[in-house]
Amino acid sequence: MGEIIKVGMADLKTCVAPDGVITLGLGSCVGIAIRDPISKVGGLAHIMLPDSTAIRNAQQNIAKFADTGIPELVKQMEKRGAKRDRMVAKIAGGATMFKFAGTSDTMQVGERNIQASKQTLVKLNIPLLAEDTGKNYGRTVTFFPETGEFHIKAVGKTILII
Amino acid sequence: MGNLSLEQVSEVYYDVLKEIGNIGAGNAMTALSQMLQCKVDMKVPQVKLLDIEEVGALMGGEEQIMVAVYLGVEGDITGSMMFLVEKESAQHLLDKIMMGMAGKDFGEMERSAMQEVGNIITGAYLNSLSSLTNMTIYPTPPEVTIDMAGAILSVPAAYFGIMGDKILLIQSQFYDEVAIDGYFILIPDLDSYAKILASLGIVI
Numbered sequence: 001m002g003e004i005i006k007v008g009m010a011d012l013k014t015c016v017a018p019d020g021v022i023t024l025g026l027g028s029c030v031g032i033a034i035r036d037p038i039s040k041v042g043g044l045a046h047i048m049l050p051d052s053t054a055i056r057n058a059q060q061n062i063a064k065f066a067d068t069g070i071p072e073l074v075k076q077m078e079k080r081g082a083k084r085d086r087m088v089a090k091i092a093g094g095a096t097m098f099k100f101a102g103t104s105d106t107m108q109v110g111e112r113n114i115q116a117s118k119q120t121l122v123k124l125n126i127p128l129l130a131e132d133t134g135k136n137y138g139r140t141v142t143f144f145p146e147t148g149e150f151h152i153k154a155v156g157k158t159i160l161i162i
Numbered sequence: 163m164g165n166l167s168l169e170q171v172s173e174v175y176y177d178v179l180k181e182i183g184n185i186g187a188g189n190a191m192t193a194l195s196q197m198l199q200c201k202v203d204m205k206v207p208q209v210k211l212l213d214i215e216e217v218g219a220l221m222g223g224e225e226q227i228m229v230a231v232y233l234g235v236e237g238d239i240t241g242s243m244m245f246l247v248e249k250e251s252a253q254h255l256l257d258k259i260m261m262g263m264a265g266k267d268f269g270e271m272e273r274s275a276m277q278e279v280g281n282i283i284t285g286a287y288l289n290s291l292s293s294l295t296n297m298t299i300y301p302t303p304p305e306v307t308i309d310m311a312g313a314i315l316s317v318p319a320a321y322f323g324i325m326g327d328k329i330l331l332i333q334s335q336f337y338d339e340v341a342i343d344g345y346f347i348l349i350p351d352l353d354s355y356a357k358i359l360a361s362l363g364i365v366i
Contacts, residue, residue, distance in 0.1 A: 008215045009224075009312065009319060024224035025312020028320055048214075048316065048323050064323055097317050098232045098305050109320045138313020140225060155227060155309055 004142065007031075010064035012045035012073045014080055017146035026093035026139045028110035030117045032070055033143035033150050034089045034126060036082035042145025045073040049109065050116030066116035074124060087126045090150040090162055091117050092141045094133040110134065130162040178362060182294060183207040183332040183346070186287035191336055193282045198258045200338050207334035207346075214319045217311075217329050221345065222248070224312030229268075231280025232317070234302035235288065238361075239354035243287070243301070244318055244347045245280050249308060251342040255279055258338070273306045280304045287346060295361040318347045 002018030009029060015021050017040035023031050026046065035042035045063060052065035062068035078084060094114035114133045121128050132139070132152050140153040152160040187207045195202035210220075218224040229252035231245045247255070253266070259275050268276075281304055292299045307314060315329075322329045332346040350358060 009218070009316070010214060010323065025218065025310035025316075027309070027313030027316030029316045048320055095313065097307055097309065097314060109317075136307075138310040138316075140310065 007044045007046050009046055010048045010061055010069075012043065012063045012069055012076070014041065014043035014073070014076045015145060016041050016080060017144070020142055020144045020146075022140070022142040024140045026141060027095055027097045028093070028113060030066065030091055030093040030110075030113040030133070031139075031141045031143075032066075032073065032089060032091050032117050032121070033141070034070075034073060034077065034087050035143070035145040035148055036077065036086045037088065037148060038086055039081045039083065040145050041077050041080045041082035042143060043073045043077045044141075044143050045069045047113060047117065050112040066113060066120050070117065070120040071124065074126070084125070087124075088129050088148070089121050089126050090130045090143070090148075091121075091128065092132045092139055092150065092152050092162070095138060096134070096136055097138070099136065132160060132162055178294075178358065180207075180209045182287065182291045182348075183209055183334065185290035185294070186346075187332075187334045187336075189286035189290055190283045190334075193286055194279070194336070195338075197279070197282060198255075198338065200258070202336055202338050204334060204336040207332050210331045210333060212329055212331055214315070214323070214329055217315055217319075217331060220331075220333070221246070221311045221315075221343075224310060226311045227308065228311045228314055229276060229306065229308050230314045231276060231284065231304045231306055233280070233284060233304040235299060235350070236302060237299040238295075238297035239299060239350055239357050241348070241350035241354050242318075242321075243284050243349060244314075245283050246311070246314065246345040246347075247342060251340075251344075252276060252279075254340055254342065268308050276306045277304045280306065283344070284346075287348070291348075291358075295358055297357070297361055318349050321349045 004020045007013045007023040021044035023046045032045045047066045047069045052068045094110040142151040227249040
C-alpha cells in the first residue's frame, strides 16, 4: 500500500496509485474525489462553500469553493497525466451539523455545498458514480485511485465503502 | 462595512473580544461553580485569530471528539455562538452536575444537562457583551452535538470563510480537580460586526 496524503479544510491534493488521499472531519464541507481509472491519477478536494462569485475577496483560496476548487483539482490531475474524458467522481459530506432554524441561508450550507459540487461536476462533464451526503454527522474520507474505493468513517458507525 | 475583510476588522475587534472574553469567562466561572457547588478556577482566556486549519489542530486534531453547544443570537445584533469542550471534559462536568449518574453514551439526560452548561457559559459571555455595548442581545435555545472537531468547526468556518480564511477563537481553561479546555466562538452576522464596534464608539 502506498502513502496516504492529507488534504486539509479548504484544500486539495492529487496523487497517483498506490497512494491515496484523506481528509479528516468533513462536516458541512464536501469532499470531492476524482480519478482517472486508466492512468490511476486521483485527487480529493475539501470544499467549504458553494460559490466564489457570491463573495467579496474570494480570490484568497480557490480550494475553498466548489465552483473554483473542483476545476483546479481537475487541472492539477491533468498535469499529472489524467485525461478529462476518463474522469469519474464520488462525493461525501455536506452534513447539517446543527438543525436549528436559522434565518440566514448560510444555515443550509451543507446542502448548498452538495448541490454546487454536483453542478460543477456536470459542467465539467465528469460523471458522479456514488455519494454519501447530507444527514447530521461528520465524516472522515479516504480515496484510493487504484480501485476507486471511497472509504467513509463516522463516529460510532462502521466504515462505509462507496 | 464596505469591502472590509475580517483581517482588517480584527485588530480592533480582537481587543473587544479579549475584553468580552475576560469579563464573560469570569461570569461563566461564577455561574459554573454555583452549579457544580465547588470552587472553579480559571486562567486568563486567550483570544486567537487562527487559520481554519489551525483551529482543529489546537483542539487535538480534526478527529478529536468534541461536545459542542451551538445557539443563535438575536436582538440588536444577530449571529450565532458556539462553545466546545472535549468529550472527556464534558463527561467530567456532567458527572459532577448529575452527581455521578451521567451515562457514557450522551443520551437525552446528558444532552439536556450539557445544554444547561452551554446556556450558563454562553449566557455569561452574552451578558458581558451586552453590558459592554449597551445592546440588547439574547440567545435562542441551544443545540448540542457530539462529533469530530473538524466537522463541528466546519459550521463557524463556513461563516468566517465568507470574510476570509481566519477564525476568531476565545480559549479559556478552567479547572476544579481537572483542567478543562473550553473554546468559544462568537459568530456575528456581517452587519453585526460594524454594530458591535460602533456601539463602542469605534468607526471604521
